[in-house]
Structure formats: structure tokens, C-alpha cells
Amino acid sequence: MIHILAAVSPEATIGKNVSIGPFTIVHANVVIGDNTKIDSHCEIGYPSALADGLPLVIGANSLIRSHSILYEGSTFGERLTTGHRVTIREKTVVGINFQVGTLGDIQGSCTIGDYVRFHSNVHIGQKSTVGNYVWIFPYVVLTNDPHPPSDISIGATVEDFAAVATMSVVLPGVTIGKGALVAAHSSVARDVAPDTVVGGTPAKYLCDTSKIKLKNDPDTSAYPWRKHFHRGYPESVVAEWLKEFS
Amino acid sequence: MIHILAAVSPEATIGKNVSIGPFTIVHANVVIGDNTKIDSHCEIGYPSALADGLPLVIGANSLIRSHSILYEGSTFGERLTTGHRVTIREKTVVGINFQVGTLGDIQGSCTIGDYVRFHSNVHIGQKSTVGNYVWIFPYVVLTNDPHPPSDISIGATVEDFAAVATMSVVLPGVTIGKGALVAAHSSVARDVAPDTVVGGTPAKYLCDTSKIKLKNDPDTSAYPWRKHFHRGYPESVVAEWLKEFS
Amino acid sequence: MIHILAAVSPEATIGKNVSIGPFTIVHANVVIGDNTKIDSHCEIGYPSALADGLPLVIGANSLIRSHSILYEGSTFGERLTTGHRVTIREKTVVGINFQVGTLGDIQGSCTIGDYVRFHSNVHIGQKSTVGNYVWIFPYVVLTNDPHPPSDISIGATVEDFAAVATMSVVLPGVTIGKGALVAAHSSVARDVAPDTVVGGTPAKYLCDTSKIKLKNDPDTSAYPWRKHFHRGYPESVVAEWLKEFS
Numbered sequence: 001m002i003h004i005l006a007a008v009s010p011e012a013t014i015g016k017n018v019s020i021g022p023f024t025i026v027h028a029n030v031v032i033g034d035n036t037k038i039d040s041h042c043e044i045g046y047p048s049a050l051a052d053g054l055p056l057v058i059g060a061n062s063l064i065r066s067h068s069i070l071y072e073g074s075t076f077g078e079r080l081t082t083g084h085r086v087t088i089r090e091k092t093v094v095g096i097n098f099q100v101g102t103l104g105d106i107q108g109s110c111t112i113g114d115y116v117r118f119h120s121n122v123h124i125g126q127k128s129t130v131g132n133y134v135w136i137f138p139y140v141v142l143t144n145d146p147h148p149p150s151d152i153s154i155g156a157t158v159e160d161f162a163a164v165a166t167m168s169v170v171l172p173g174v175t176i177g178k179g180a181l182v183a184a185h186s187s188v189a190r191d192v193a194p195d196t197v198v199g200g201t202p203a204k205y206l207c208d209t210s211k212i213k214l215k216n217d218p219d220t221s222a223y224p225w226r227k228h229f230h231r232g233y234p235e236s237v238v239a240e241w242l243k244e245f246s
Numbered sequence: 247m248i249h250i251l252a253a254v255s256p257e258a259t260i261g262k263n264v265s266i267g268p269f270t271i272v273h274a275n276v277v278i279g280d281n282t283k284i285d286s287h288c289e290i291g292y293p294s295a296l297a298d299g300l301p302l303v304i305g306a307n308s309l310i311r312s313h314s315i316l317y318e319g320s321t322f323g324e325r326l327t328t329g330h331r332v333t334i335r336e337k338t339v340v341g342i343n344f345q346v347g348t349l350g351d352i353q354g355s356c357t358i359g360d361y362v363r364f365h366s367n368v369h370i371g372q373k374s375t376v377g378n379y380v381w382i383f384p385y386v387v388l389t390n391d392p393h394p395p396s397d398i399s400i401g402a403t404v405e406d407f408a409a410v411a412t413m414s415v416v417l418p419g420v421t422i423g424k425g426a427l428v429a430a431h432s433s434v435a436r437d438v439a440p441d442t443v444v445g446g447t448p449a450k451y452l453c454d455t456s457k458i459k460l461k462n463d464p465d466t467s468a469y470p471w472r473k474h475f476h477r478g479y480p481e482s483v484v485a486e487w488l489k490e491f492s
Numbered sequence: 493m494i495h496i497l498a499a500v501s502p503e504a505t506i507g508k509n510v511s512i513g514p515f516t517i518v519h520a521n522v523v524i525g526d527n528t529k530i531d532s533h534c535e536i537g538y539p540s541a542l543a544d545g546l547p548l549v550i551g552a553n554s555l556i557r558s559h560s561i562l563y564e565g566s567t568f569g570e571r572l573t574t575g576h577r578v579t580i581r582e583k584t585v586v587g588i589n590f591q592v593g594t595l596g597d598i599q600g601s602c603t604i605g606d607y608v609r610f611h612s613n614v615h616i617g618q619k620s621t622v623g624n625y626v627w628i629f630p631y632v633v634l635t636n637d638p639h640p641p642s643d644i645s646i647g648a649t650v651e652d653f654a655a656v657a658t659m660s661v662v663l664p665g666v667t668i669g670k671g672a673l674v675a676a677h678s679s680v681a682r683d684v685a686p687d688t689v690v691g692g693t694p695a696k697y698l699c700d701t702s703k704i705k706l707k708n709d710p711d712t713s714a715y716p717w718r719k720h721f722h723r724g725y726p727e728s729v730v731a732e733w734l735k736e737f738s
Contacts, residue, residue: 023269201447222392229395413659
């Protein structure tokens with residue numbers, strides 16, 4: 001299952017039934033869980049002094065798509081799924097079932113919950129905190145320096161079930177509340193209350209999320225999205241969500 | 247012409263005079279036209295269940311620059327030219343002479359016409375429709391979900407000769423009319439009339455395109471651009487364009 | 493120091509103590525300075541007719557991170573440091589100690605000074621001019637075509653010590669003055685005076701940079717940043733900066 005043109009360190013800890021594609025490098029300080037598939041052209045466990053010797057840990061049943069780079073010192077729960085060309089730096093701790101799309105760039109020292117989904121080409125600054133079931137869409141940037149460049153770094157926080165739409169910037173230290181929605185192309189400079197929609201530059205309150213109706217069913221609110229959108233989540237998770245609304 | 251360090255499936259159909267660079271993978275379900283050059287570090291025909299078994303077809307006389315990834319199930323006319331690190335997913339159908347710049351990310355199930363040019367780092371959401379002779383500039387995003395995340399996907403449409411300037415977002419279901427111009431850093435939430443300029447967030451009508459004059463010739467309109475900008479188009483195409491204005 | 497799975501042209505000029513990783517290509521028309529480290533999966537000296545036969549020159553003590561692509565015809569001073577997946581095209585001339593982050597895309601024919609730092613995922617259009625000690629943050633685009641597409645190309649200029657914050661667009665021919673700050677998510681259509689802050693679309697004057705105070709010390713201005721931010725600069729450079737304020 002390890003391709004003859006892969007370069008795998010004999011010191012790496014590799015689980016059962018792991019597949020590693022051609023032209024992929026696996027460095028020494030790496031632990032890969034069972035049944036994980038790593039595509040071609042990846043670099044797994046990129047060495048970094050900032051990792052303080054911590055290993056890269058990839059949970060079981062993961063899929064790392066081609067050309068991705070994961071640094072030493074980060075930890076991923078089971079069923080990590082990446083797109084292509086993902087870069088994740090050191091000391092980021094991620095829960096189970098994380099999906100991160102093509103070109104995602106996670107800068108390190110971040111905390112990310114369970115069942116989080118990042119679409120293509122997001123940039124997550126150092127020290128960001130992301131809850132569970134969060135969605136972040138393409139070209140979103142989470143920043144951390146209030147007056148760049150400086151030595152101050154204050155990560156943003158995105159709480160459970162929140163969604164940040166495409167091309168938005170979240171400024172340092174801002175908290176996006178539970179279930180909130182940031183409209184496309186916004187700059188969020190202040191905290192966003194739970195279950196509200198904000199938009200613009202700087203982002204302002206637009207309405208409660210419940211006011212947004214489904215395009216194909218104008219009598220039904222599009223939010224909280226967990227009432228109607230279940231694609232790819234396990235039944236047990238969905239059952240837990242629906243209990244809240246029954 | 248196939249480098250000794252390329253990994254090419256014996257089942258792939260490869261035309262005459264095809265060149266394949268080192269560290270490139272060509273999967274089985276692939277048809278490559280004559281005289282095509284594929285650089286190093288590419289992955290051609292990335293397998294996907296969503297391709298429904300359809301092959302990747304690359305027209306003759308194409309150039310795929312290094313580190314690009316093309317999925318099974320998409321079809322490209324002759325003279326495809328990519329930049330580096332392009333990703334194009336399954337079931338996208340593209341005309342002739344398509345140029346897509348470095349870091350372009352085309353999400354699949356899109357329809358793209360002839361002589362289309364995408365500059366670097368565009369993100370084209372699933373089900374987008376792009377006409378002929380269209381220009382899309384860096385960091386433009388074509389979206390498809392009106393209330394993300396949801397199961398509804400309504401692609402945007404960009405008609406012939408339209409240009410979408412850098413860092414703009416086109417919202418789901420919007421049509422950018424023939425020859426229209428979207429100014430940089432806009433969010434387009436409503437249809438744009440042909441030969442008009444829109445800008446801002448949300449984008450509003452600014453003027454007709456004919457009001458914009460060439461910087462180096464203030465007596466001449468910069469639009470329709472096909473009257474004066476011909477670089478890289480074949481003479482026969484340009485002759486057809488100019489007939490309209492004679 | 494050259495990995496057995498690297499493909500290095502015997503015609504390349506390679507200094508002493510140079511390290512070249514697996515799956516990296518070094519083309520013929522390349523000069524690499526002493527003590528430089530090139531990671532895996534890179535393409536160094538990508539051939540281009542637009543380079544007019546000029547070599548790629550990489551100064552001594554440089555670090556090129558994995559998956560990066562540098563074209564023929566560009567020149568870099570000592571201590572170049574790149575992130576991953578950087579693309580730099582032909583005829584760009586760069587001073588010493590340049591740092592360019594992951595996914596940076598420099599389009600060629602640019603001039604970049606000494607000690608410049610680009611964060612991740614910047615797009616620098618052809619003919620841009622960047623001074624010394626400049627900072628450019630993620631998803632910033634420097635454009636050059638006033639009415640795209642056209643044959644006119646007028647690069648933007650960013651003067652010494654200026655900082656352009658994330659997701660901003662600098663329009664063609666604009667000059668960002670010395671020590672100025674462009675706020676996040678701005679479109680800069682007019683010249684920016686030295687030591688001022690601009691923001692918005694289109695960007696307007698907001699205040700002088702001296703009005704912005706450090707988050708952790710409200711009695712101290714955050715700008716000029718060179719008074720307090722010295723991370724990674726040599727002592728001799730910092731001493732020179734501080735002389736101005738003593």
C-alpha cells in the first residue's frame with residue numbers, strides 16, 4: 001500500500017491498511033491511524049522548530065488529497081478529509097470529521113472542533129478558535145494582528161454552527177456567535193450575536209437568521225441550517241440536532 | 247516523450263507527440279489529444295465517483311503547467327492552456343482555447359465556452375455557466391448556494407465578452423450580461439444588464455461600458471474590448487468580431 | 493545534499509553546501525547561491541520565452557519551501573525565504589531578505605526592495621514596484637490593467653514601510669506612500685499619502701497612522717511600526733531605524 005515512489009521515513013508510525021501515494025514524503029515524527037489514505041505529492045510531518053518536537057497525529061479513516069502539506073506538531077481526530085494543496089502548520093488541534101477544501105491554509109496554533117467544514121481557499125490565522133459544526137466558505141480570512149505588523153496576536157473565534165460566507169474577513173479578537181451568519185464580502189470588526197446575520201464593511205446587523213427563508217420553500221427558515229441540511233453528517237449527529245427542535 | 251519518473255497508466259489513451267513530465271501521474275480513464283504537453287508534478291484523471299465513469303478528455307495542442315490536477319469526467323476542447331496548480335473537478339465541459347491561470351479552482355459540473363480566459367486564483371462554483379470570450383480576474387468567486395450551507399445549488403451565469411474584475415463575488419443565480427463589466431471588489435447580487443458597468447457591495451449600476459475611455463486615447467471607448475484588444479486570439483476570431491463594428 | 497529523486501540539470505550552477513529535496517526539478521538556466529536549501533516538489537528555473545534567456549539567480553543562504561515554482565529570468569538577493577507553493581514568474585528583481593508566504597503569486601517584471609515581507613496568498617501583478625521593508629498581507633492583489641482586458645499595463649507602487657492589510661486591492665498606477673496603512677478589505681483607487689490610513693471601497697483617508705494606538709499600550713502609537721516591531725530583522729537594520737526617532 002506504500003507506493004514504490006513514496007519516500008517514507010522508517011521512523012514514522014503507520015497504522016494498518018494505510019495507503020501512501022507516489023511522490024509523497026512522510027517524515028519521521030508522524031503517527032498515521034489505520035485505514036488512512038494519503039494521495040500523491042504530499043508532504044506529511046514537515047519538520048518545524050515551532051512544533052517543539054510534538055508529532056503530527058492523523059486519526060484513523062482519514063483521506064489526505066494530493067499535494068497537501070501537514071506540519072509536525074498538529075493533531076487531527078478520526079476521519080479527517082482534505083482537498084488538494086492544503087497546508088496546515090504546527091500545533092493546531094482538530095476534532096473528528098474535519099473537512100478542509102482545496103488550497104486551505106491553516107497557519108498553526110489553532111483549535112478546531114468536531115464536524116467542521118472549510119470550503120476551498122480559506123486562510124485561518126494563528127490562534128483562531130473554531131467550534132463544532134462550523135462552516136467557512138472560500139476566500140475567508142481569519143486575522144489576528146490588530147495593527148499589522150506587530151507582536152500582538154489575538155485570534156478570532158467562530159462558535160458552533162456559525163457560517164462565514166465567501167470573501168469575508170474576521171478581524172482580530174472578534175467572536176462570531178453560535179449559529180450566526182456572516183454575509184459574503186463582509187469585514188467583521190465587532191462581535192456577532194448568536195443567530196443573527198451581519199454584512200458589509202464594516203459588518204452591521206442585518207436581521208435574525210430566522211428571517212431568511214429557503215429559496216425552494218418560502219415558509220421555512222433556512223436557519224438554523226441544521227434543521228434541514230444533513231448531507232454527510234452521521235445519523236447520530238443529526239438525531240441529536242433534531243431533538244432540540246422536536 | 248514520457249519522462250522516466252512519470253507514472254502513466256497503460257490504460258490511458260495518449261495521442262501522438264505527447265510530452266509528460268517527471269513526477270506526473272496519468273490515471274487510466276484519460277484521453278489526451280495529440281501534441282499536448284503536460285508538465286511535472288501533475289495529476290491527470292484524478293479518480294472520482296462523481297465522474298460516473300466518464301473519462302477526462304484533453305483536446306489536442308494543450309499545455310498543462312506543473313502541479314495541476316484534472317479530474318476524471320471533464321472534457322476540454324483543443325488548445326487548453328493552464329497555469330500552475332490548477333484544479334478542475336469532474337463533469338465540467340469546456341470549449342476550445344480555454345486559458346486558466348495559476349491556482350484556478352473549478353469545482354465541477356460547470357459549462358465554459360470558447361476562448362475563455364481566467365486569470366490567477368479564480369474560484370468557480372459548481373454549476374456555473376460561462377459563455378464565450380469571457381474574462382475573469384484574480385480572486386473572483388462564482389457562488390451557488392443562496393443560504394449556505396444548504397442542498398440548493400444555483401450556478402451563476404457570465405455571458406459572452408463579459409469581464410469580472412478582481413476580488414468580486416457573483417452570488418447564486420445571477421447573470422452577468424453580454425459585454426458587461428463588474429468593477430473590482432464588488433458583490434453582484436442582481437442580474438447585470440449587457441454592456442453596463444456595476445460596482446460596490448451590493449453592486450449597483452455605475453454607467454454604460456461605452457463611457458469608459460482608454461487611458462492612452464481618451465477619445466476611444468475601452469469597451470467593447472474586442473474592438474481594440476486582440477492579443478492571443480486567432481485572426482479569424484478577430485475578423486469576426488470586427489465585422490460587427492464595420 | 494542532492495536527493496537521489498531530484499532531477500537536477502547538469503548545466504545548473506549550484507553553490508557550496510546546497511541542499512535539494514526529492515521530487516524537485518532544477519532546470520539548466522539557474523544559479524543557486526551557497527548554503528541554500530530547496531525543499532521537495534519544487535520547480536526551479538521554469539523555462540519561459542519571456543525570460544529572454546536570462547537565468548534564475550537565487551542568492552546565498554536562501555530557503556525555498558516545498559512545491560514552489562520559480563521561473564527563469566528573475567533574481568533574488570541573499571536570504572530569500574519562501575513559504576510553500578509560491579510561484580514567481582520571469583524578470584522580477586528582488587533585494588535581500590525577501591520573505592514570501594505560502595501560495596504567493598508574483599506575476600513577473602516586478603521590482604521588490606530589501607527586507608520585504610509578503611504574507612500568504614498575495615497576488616502581485618506585472619510591473620508592480622515595492623520598496624524596502626514593506627508588508628503585504630493575505631489575499632491582497634496589486635493590479636495593473638485600468639480597463640481589463642487591454643494592452644495597457646500600469647503597475648502599482650508600494651513605498652518603504654507601507655503595509656497593505658488583508659483582502660485589499662490596489663488599482664493600477666496607484667502609489668501607497670511611505671509608512672502608510674491600507675485597512676483590510678479596501679480598494680485603493682487613488683494615491684495614499686505617507687503615514688496615513690485609508691480604508692473602504694473606494695478607500696478614503698481615515699486618519700494619520702500615528703492616531704492608531706497599541707492594543708496593549710494605549711499611550712503608544714502602533715505606527716510607525718518600525719519603532720516597536722523588530723522580529724526577524726537584523727540588529728543593524730533596527731539600529732538604523734531607531735536612529736531616526738532618537
